[in-house]
Amino acid sequence: xxxxEEFMILFRAALLGGNPGxxxxxxLSSAGEExxxxxxxxxxxxxxxxLVGDVVQGLPETINIPEDIFLYLLAEREKxxxxxxxxxxxxxxxxxxxxxxxxxxxxMKGPATAAFYPKPELRSYGDIDLxxxxxxxxxxxxxxxSADGFSLSGDGSFHFRKDGVDVDAQxxxxxxxxxxxxxxxxxxxxxxxxxGTGLGLRQVSDVAMACKSLEGEYDPARLExxxxxxxxxxxxxxxxxxxxxxxxxxxxxxxxxxxxxTPLLKIVEEGGNFGHHASGRGKAMEKSVAGRxxxxxxxxVRKLPFSLRYAPKETLxxxxxxxxxxxxxNA
Amino acid sequence: MRLIDEAILKESxxxxxxxxxxxxxxxxxxxxxxxxxxxxxxxxxxxxTEDLASALVEEYGIDPESASVDASSTITIWKDSLLxxxx
Numbered sequence: 001x002x003x004x005e006e007f008m009i010l011f012r013a014a015l016l017g018g019n020p021g022x023x024x025x026x027x028l029s030s031a032g033e034e035x036x037x038x039x040x041x042x043x044x045x046x047x048x049x050x051l052v053g054d055v056v057q058g059l060p061e062t063i064n065i066p067e068d069i070f071l072y073l074l075a076e077r078e079k080x081x082x083x084x085x086x087x088x089x090x091x092x093x094x095x096x097x098x099x100x101x102x103x104x105x106x107x108m109k110g111p112a113t114a115a116f117y118p119k120p121e122l123r124s125y126g127d128i129d130l131x132x133x134x135x136x137x138x139x140x141x142x143x144x145x146s147a148d149g150f151s152l153s154g155d156g157s158f159h160f161r162k163d164g165v166d167v168d169a170q171x172x173x174x175x176x177x178x179x180x181x182x183x184x185x186x187x188x189x190x191x192x193x194x195x196g197t198g199l200g201l202r203q204v205s206d207v208a209m210a211c212k213s214l215e216g217e218y219d220p221a222r223l224e225x226x227x228x229x230x231x232x233x234x235x236x237x238x239x240x241x242x243x244x245x246x247x248x249x250x251x252x253x254x255x256x257x258x259x260x261x262t263p264l265l266k267i268v269e270e271g272g273n274f275g276h277h278a279s280g281r282g283k284a285m286e287k288s289v290a291g292r293x294x295x296x297x298x299x300x301v302r303k304l305p306f307s308l309r310y311a312p313k314e315t316l317x318x319x320x321x322x323x324x325x326x327x328x329x330n331a
Numbered sequence: 332m333r334l335i336d337e338a339i340l341k342e343s344x345x346x347x348x349x350x351x352x353x354x355x356x357x358x359x360x361x362x363x364x365x366x367x368x369x370x371x372x373x374x375x376x377x378x379x380t381e382d383l384a385s386a387l388v389e390e391y392g393i394d395p396e397s398a399s400v401d402a403s404s405t406i407t408i409w410k411d412s413l414l415x416x417x418x
Binding site: 057058059060061070071072074075078079082 | 339341343344345348350352357358359
């Protein structure tokens, strides 16, 4: 769904932690019922109703919002905040338990990224992702074996449930001890989704908020060097273009020339929440394993012109790993 | 009697709104000032109809008979809206 002007005004204000400016208020004042319905629909599709609802609840009464849309967004704001606070408490308790057992888990993705937002509890996430160093991974796995819903994945990662929340634990394969590496990791995560299943606005704003929060702590020159090594210069230039143009947050662009952000805009508008709203994805879970694999290949092939242009190294790695994976299965 | 815990009273854009997140899903209802006063005063505590009536007399200076009628109708609304804990 196309990102409307009204929606982007509200989303930008949420990221900056304030109210829309005077000019933006004029746009919101002239928005009609259909515009507000679109705002709610886009916010839902991009899974940012909590962030958008927070700005809407603070808008002056002179701005005419349909009652049902206002109540929906207000309720979403509170629901997201309640869930966010619950998840933060739960994540802290799990980490403390593991620390008491002598381990040092690293919290990543949702809960860690939420901390970069002005109101962390409004950046929704559904599960808790923990990473362990090689030395600690097996010990953590042994401890988790007695937990509810423990299961192992083919890649060696393990999962369990705590108070109804999914916890995923993985082996830490790269260093994330410096701010540069955190930004690199978030950017790479977004790139993989852009080239694969789809990318939502929230994953883009995660990179923007990390850059904003860590400003002065990370070294743009060192980050650029790491991006170059990872073959991500073009991708990061595109991402920076989108963030600078649309999110109102200025982040350094590693590319020498300015490039239009429209290829990424198209993916974000198609993708929604991690691509869960992309056409045909809703029925994906009803399909067989073979059907889902075919869908994945179709999606990757469809994105090839984008992937080869903005993430050639990653695309090559994905093609090789898919081919090797299928070869191993057929051998 | 006791009010359910899964609800939040919010003031936004000049309105008092009760948001309920219970097993029936999410509900939002606009409430008036006396509803909000009673909700805030009695959330998290056990209370009776008489407690509500006394609170209304104290807060709004109305006569005990009117307060008793208002307290009873408030409890009926809370019951009908599934805002009271079961059991």
